Amino acid sequence: MSDTIFGKIISGEIPSEFLYEDExxxxxxxxxxxxxxxxxxxxxxxxxxxxxxxSAASDIEIVDFNRAVGEVAKIKGLIETxxxxxxxxxxxxxxxxxxxxxxxxxxxxxxxxxxxxx
Ligand code: AMP
Numbered sequence: 322m323s324d325t326i327f328g329k330i331i332s333g334e335i336p337s338e339f340l341y342e343d344e345x346x347x348x349x350x351x352x353x354x355x356x357x358x359x360x361x362x363x364x365x366x367x368x369x370x371x372x373x374x375x376s377a378a379s380d381i382e383i384v385d386f387n388r389a390v391g392e393v394a395k396i397k398g399l400i401e402t403x404x405x406x407x408x409x410x411x412x413x414x415x416x417x418x419x420x421x422x423x424x425x426x427x428x429x430x431x432x433x434x435x436x437x438x439x
Pocket of ligand 1: 326340349352353354355361408409412415417418419
């Protein structure tokens with residue numbers, strides 16, 4: 322398992338409440354939520370980014386992961402009001418944890434998609 326905080330959560334080394342779990346992924350609340358709902362969907366496999374995951378993961382891992390993102394949106398009651406999914410990769414996106422994950426954010430008006438340059 323990856324030596325990141327998420328690898329340690331998946332292995333159980335760091336305790337965390339799973340909002341969702343299947344054979345290939347988990348979902349947890351973000352420790353520093355940016356909105357009333359801020360969930361991280363994390364594949365159990367060791368992938369760094371979307372590019373790594375989409376090229377190296379098996380078809381079933383990719384299918385289960387996408388289903389998990391949808392399930393989280395449903396479980397958290399976001400379908401009617403809307404939500405945003407995003408994944409950070411690398412320096413420009415300020416990725417902090419180098420174990421692939423998708424943020425599912427909602428529960429309020431999220432504003433424009435990307436902060437404009439001032
Ligand atoms: P990213 O910049 O996309 O890599 O985001 C990493 C996210 O992980 C941030 O939103 C953090 O608040 C979140 N995070 C870091 N440590 C934990 C943790 N132990 N449990 C839940 N979320 C965490």
